[in-house]
Amino acid sequence: MELDYVPLGRTGTMVSELAFGTWRFGRETEDGLEIGEDRAYDLLDAYEEHGGRFIDTADVYGGGKSETWIGNWLADRDREDYVIASKIFWPTREEDPNGRGLSRKHLRRQIDLMLDRLGTDYIDLLYIHRWDDDTPAEEFMRTLNEFVDAGKVNYLGASTFYPNAWKVAKANELAERRGYEPFTVTQPRYNLVDREAEVNYLDMCADYDLGMCPWSPLGQGFLTGKYSRDDRNPEDSKVASEDRFRDNYLTEENFDALDELHAVADEVEASPAQVALAWLMHHDQVSVPLIGARTVEQLEENLGAANVDLTEEQFERLDESKAHPLAGL
Numbered sequence: 001m002e003l004d005y006v007p008l009g010r011t012g013t014m015v016s017e018l019a020f021g022t023w024r025f026g027r028e029t030e031d032g033l034e035i036g037e038d039r040a041y042d043l044l045d046a047y048e049e050h051g052g053r054f055i056d057t058a059d060v061y062g063g064g065k066s067e068t069w070i071g072n073w074l075a076d077r078d079r080e081d082y083v084i085a086s087k088i089f090w091p092t093r094e095e096d097p098n099g100r101g102l103s104r105k106h107l108r109r110q111i112d113l114m115l116d117r118l119g120t121d122y123i124d125l126l127y128i129h130r131w132d133d134d135t136p137a138e139e140f141m142r143t144l145n146e147f148v149d150a151g152k153v154n155y156l157g158a159s160t161f162y163p164n165a166w167k168v169a170k171a172n173e174l175a176e177r178r179g180y181e182p183f184t185v186t187q188p189r190y191n192l193v194d195r196e197a198e199v200n201y202l203d204m205c206a207d208y209d210l211g212m213c214p215w216s217p218l219g220q221g222f223l224t225g226k227y228s229r230d231d232r233n234p235e236d237s238k239v240a241s242e243d244r245f246r247d248n249y250l251t252e253e254n255f256d257a258l259d260e261l262h263a264v265a266d267e268v269e270a271s272p273a274q275v276a277l278a279w280l281m282h283h284d285q286v287s288v289p290l291i292g293a294r295t296v297e298q299l300e301e302n303l304g305a306a307n308v309d310l311t312e313e314q315f316e317r318l319d320e321s322k323a324h325p326l327a328g329l
Contacts, residue, residue, distance in 0.1 A: 003051035003306055008083070009185050009211020009287050011155050013124065015054040015083045017281060017306055019213055020047045020299075021292040022055065025069055026062020035294060040069045046296045050303050056213075056290055058087035058129055059114050071119035079120055085213075086114055087159055089129035102132035102140035111147055127157040127187055131164055137171045138178075145180035157185035159215070163197050165204035172208055183210065187290070190214035192223055192261060192276055192318060193254045199325050202285055211287035217280050218273055218291075218302075222249040225262065225272035229255050253322060260321035270308045277305035279318045 005014040020043070027034040035043070044055070057066045067086065074082065088110050091100035098105050114123065126147065132140065147153040158168045168183055175182040186205055190197045194216065205212050218224055222245075226234045232250050239245040258272070265275045280289040293299035310318075 001050055001303060001307055003303065006288060007211075008054075008125070008155075008213075010209050011125075011184050011211065013083060013155070015288055016052045017288060018052065018277070018303060019054040019056050019085070019288045019290045020044070020052055021215065021290045022057045022066045022070065023061050024292060024294060025057070026065025028062075037065075037069055039295075040066075041073055042296055043293060043299055044070070044073050046299050047303075050300070052303070053081060054083045054085070054288060056085045057118075058090075058127075059092055059110055059117075060087075060090040060129070064092060064113075064117055067114060067117035071117055075119055083124045084118060084120065085125035085127065085157070086118070086123050087127040087129035088114070089132065102128055102135045102143075104139055104143045107140065107143045107147075111152055115152065122151055123153050125155045125157050125185060126153040127159040127185075129159050130161065131158075131167050137167075137174055141171055141175050141180050142178070145175070145178075148181040155185060156181055156183050157187060157213075158183045159187035161189065163188055163199065163201035165201045168210075169204055169208065182208075185211040185213060185287070187213050187215055189216045190280070190286070191217045191219045192279060193219050193249065193257050193322055195322055195325055205285060212285055213288045213290050214280060214286060215290045217277055217289040219249060219254075219276075220245060222254065223258070223261060223272060223276040225258075225265075227258070257318075257321035260317055264310070264314050264318060267314065268308055268310065270304070271301060273302060274305040274308050275310070275318070277302060278308035278310055279315060281305060282310050282315050 003016045003018060006017045008015045024035045025040045055070060057070055059067060088107060089100065089102060093099040100106060115121065144156050168186065172182040188197045188201055220239055226237060261272050261275055265272045268275065277289055280286045291302045293302060
């Protein structure tokens with residue numbers, strides 16, 4: 001199985017049809033590192049072996065370990081063969097009052113540290129990891145534009161936890177007026193059961209012709225098939241006991257969507273996770289879903305989504321398996 005290349009929105013850059021997210025690299029848990037350095041290299045090797053060339057990270061992942069390990073891995077390869085995305089916002093120095101956000105001081109310091117950890121002269125796609133209400137959009141859009149002008153960054157993106165369509169639109173309107181580089185890619189949470197982006201975020205992306213690389217395509221594992229109405233706390237789940245996960249995912253409405261996911265998975269002889277990813281890959285507004293994995297086996301299963309073909313009828317059934325967020329209002 002070899003991943004195909006697809007356009008990254010309107011940037012003109014071609015990327016692998018599934019991006020590999022590395023937020024677990026170097027992440028500290030109660031049991032130690034969730035993914036240590038050796039397994040990180042194994043995962044990157046496996047992704048590369050299947051044609052993967054689009055790697056997503058952030059300055060804060062693993063306290064910088066994710067970027068460092070990716071940089072070490074890239075050192076023996078041709079940098080030009082890979083598209084690297086990273087993100088900037090969160091603090092990497094807890095004691096520094098200026099060590100977070102999108103202020104010019106923080107951005108200028110962090111971009112050079114990021115490039116140093118990655119061992120590269122430029123980042124293909126730099127996301128703001130979150131919106132900064134304490135810094136004027138004029139300031140951070142101008143600073144981000146400086147990075148593009150200096151050749152340190154090729155394209156700009158906006159990542160978000162809660163959809164913030166009007167803020168991204170405001171920033172791009174400002175960029176157009178000032179002649180700055182705009183956001184051309186977005187990274188919202190979006191999957192079969194997390195549909196809040198459908199309120200107005202998707203419309204905004206369509207209107208501004210923004211590519212979309214959604215994170216959490218499997219709903220924190222809810223869409224992998226490990227959960228059911230009769231077994232809401234499987235032994236291999238790390239989040240089933242968390243209140244937020246139970247409230248957000250273990251609902252009757254979501255289990256109805258999961259039932260439809262299982263039905264389509266049986267029809268196409270694929271796993272629920274593969275079909276959930278395939279739904280995003282068939283979505284007109286999704287450029288590239290962002291997958292993650294703890295093991296090579298999980299990664300290879302997710303990459304298998306590239307081989308899943310959905311009919312228009314199957315896509316629509318999945319699309320309609322959960323009501324639009326504004327339905328009934």
